Amino acid sequence: GKGKGGKGSAVVVEPHKVHAGIFVSRGKSEDSLATLNLVPGVSVYGEKRVQTETTDANGAPEKKEYRVWNPYRSKLAAAVVGGIDNCKVAPGAKVLYLGAASGTTVSHVSDIVGPTGIVYAVEFSHRSGRDLVEMSKRRPNIVPIVADARNPKAYRMLVGMVDCIFMDVAQPDQARILAINAKQFLKADGWFMISIKAPCIDSTIEPAVVFAAEVEKMKAEQLRPKEQITLEPFERDHAVVVGVYRPTKAKK
């Protein structure tokens, strides 16, 4: 990030206009996304922190710390900046996060859901999993799971029913992986958000065609897509699809 948000500088942080639990830090030259740091004083991956001092309802001074969230490093942040309408990663939510990697985005999800929410973070790579486990030690709302998302049976003892699945695994069979996880852990009327990297599925055809084919696979598994956006300019040939699982309300 640019600029210095050290002590003394007047940084204004406002809640995001659409999404609860997400904030916007207003800088001199640019605005950036931010989340309220669950563990004040600690950066997870070297990201910038900004402190604000405001007064609470009783007029007493109130200090808060936020962590800047870079859309070039996080597909969820890119989707928010890109203007997605439905982000069910929200305060108090129970989230199953597939493809947690080292946990950079997971740490922001942990900030967003806050102390009353929970993030079940699944990562298959042991190298990344080690960082994930280490990071989760300071964040008691993250349940770190080193396991293959293709085999949700392996972590059935560790995960409860969730409100939302976020998925970023970049695998050719990711729609199927989403479906088997939803079938086991996602509530009816729960939401899913899946990041699709077109070249990972088929690099010989147009990304738009790949996205459409993936959406069809989801529909066949009771995953009802509600919106789709591309992640330009932050990622090339990526789309995020958001939808509802086993909707109980009548179709409009």
Add this chain to the structure above:
Amino acid sequence: MASKNTYILFELASGFALFHCKEMVQIEQLTNESTVACQDFGRFKSMVGLVSFAPFTTADMAIENINAVVQGQVTPFLSDFLKLQLGGSKKEKAELGVADVQLGQTIKSTMQINCVANDTIFEMSRWIRFHIAKFIPELKEADIQQAQLGLAHSFSRTLVKMNVNRSDNMII
């Protein structure tokens, strides 16, 4: 279909739970149009009841059991629990619904209990997971999450440690 002699083994981070189907259950009752009915605990409870819950009493015990279950193996603790609940005359007719075919085979071969793992059992387990905190009086939602957290840390830590000098397992 799950009949009146069908039991379901449900594994949690906190222990093992055994459920019993009180009525004949068809898969159609569990999916799609009846989702709303199953979401109601009172309605679901009339279909499925808790028989017994055997809690893990130590963290070591929990990790030993999850490691076995994931590999389709039966620990002495699980074996004793099932024998106690499904022993004697019940065993002849009973069928035990399990989440994993391999675990079912182990239970069948070592304890002679008939096991099933099908879509109906899977859907019922989904609803058991949804209502679990209401079924087991001594467990609150927060206790379950605390157990998941503790067990996930030790489960994942062990895996990561075992692979310190090995190359990555990531599929490319």
